[in-house]
Amino acid sequence: MKFSDFKKLVAISREEICREIFRENRARIKVKKEKVAVKNLVKIFDATLSISNRKGFHAMSLRDLSGETGLSMGALYSYFGSKDELLDIIQSQGRRLASRVLSEQLAGITGARERLRRALYSHLYLSEALHPWFYFSYMETKNLNREQQRNAIENELYTESMFSDILAEGRASGVFDVKDTLLAAAAIKALLQDWYLKRWKYSGRKTSIEEYAGFIIDFIEAFVLRAPARV
Amino acid sequence: MKFSDFKKLVAISREEICREIFRENRARIKVKKEKVAVKNLVKIFDATLSISNRKGFHAMSLRDLSGETGLSMGALYSYFGSKDELLDIIQSQGRRLASRVLSEQLAGITGARERLRRALYSHLYLSEALHPWFYFSYMETKNLNREQQRNAIENELYTESMFSDILAEGRASGVFDVKDTLLAAAAIKALLQDWYLKRWKYSGRKTSIEEYAGFIIDFIEAFVLRAPARV
DNA sequence: GTCTATATCTGGATAGAC
């Protein structure tokens, strides 16, 4: 599957995401006209991710945000109640969207090897489509409150167990040969995350995402499909 | 090699590190008695890493630092000229120490496979011995000034090229079979870094570092030593 | 060498005009 096809298939536009956020937070958001609100929410989230990913959420002042969005301090506060709330909204929305897309992508796929490949592609492509959010989410976990931190951890463990389950299923059906499926799943996650954590590196080298996907599939399959030790 | 042996071999004590920092920064540090200075520097760096790794360097106030070290604000400022300088000192000292230890560890080792294993063990064990620093270094890169950011990137690329070179050497001598040594080296780094980035996870599961080391060596060798495709 | 006290500034948040 090519990335461009995935993008068409999933169709995650910033407007759509912001509309969903608006509808779910109507109570808290003081601006009532959907059209106006969505337009400004797009600006606000874009700017927040962009500034934070450059210098960190905590280091971003609301005056920075005001400057980059073109909205005044007062206006910003009609969209969120506090800086922390802004952080929460971005994180929880992103998490929900990601887990929704991923489970959709795996639905109906059978065969361990095919499921593994599909899961790898989906994760990787989704993190590319939502790159600023994935990076933000990883780097700003420690700025969350306790409850949201628990959610973030749960999320990490959930996707990991997804991979672990696929590996276990493959082992049961004789396709895979892995002793410790949990360690293997952790390694898989590390390889997936490297793409969005070190994107500057891959961009600089003009490594395409399809190339990276092909590579890590090779890398992972060499281990999980492996024949008995060749030493 | 077991971790406990490595630790004895390398013998990186916090006192020793702080003594080195003191001697190299005598000009800037206002306190002149080595014994006093080193004792307090240990407190300062320990506390900085501990607080920052919990909630981020930027979110750590100097009052926090004062509280945790037991030193007053005034006293702190006789050890560094500004909060940013404190950050710089920690980062550059850590980098220097790490690259020194790693090149020492590889000196005189011959044979690509043996060199690869040694490099993996050294990296992993060093990151364990200096865990708070490695974690800090990774997470606080964006708070550095331009020059220090360049150093951090250089450092990442340097260790990566070390692995890439080992793989190329092994390919030349017929031990390894890797097409893209740079991509493979990037993957290796990702696996090494996961250990210190997700230490909470591995600690919680009681995965020992020797176990993790054994696992990633298996994982990596399954790919680099691999026989022609088995599909 | 270290502390207390304080100057100075920045950032989050809000009230009220438009």
Add this chain to the structure above:
DNA sequence: GTCTATCCAGATATAGAC
């Protein structure tokens, strides 16, 4: 719905006593 003006807590940094 948005802006300007302002409040105030908390941050870095320093001066000077001990």
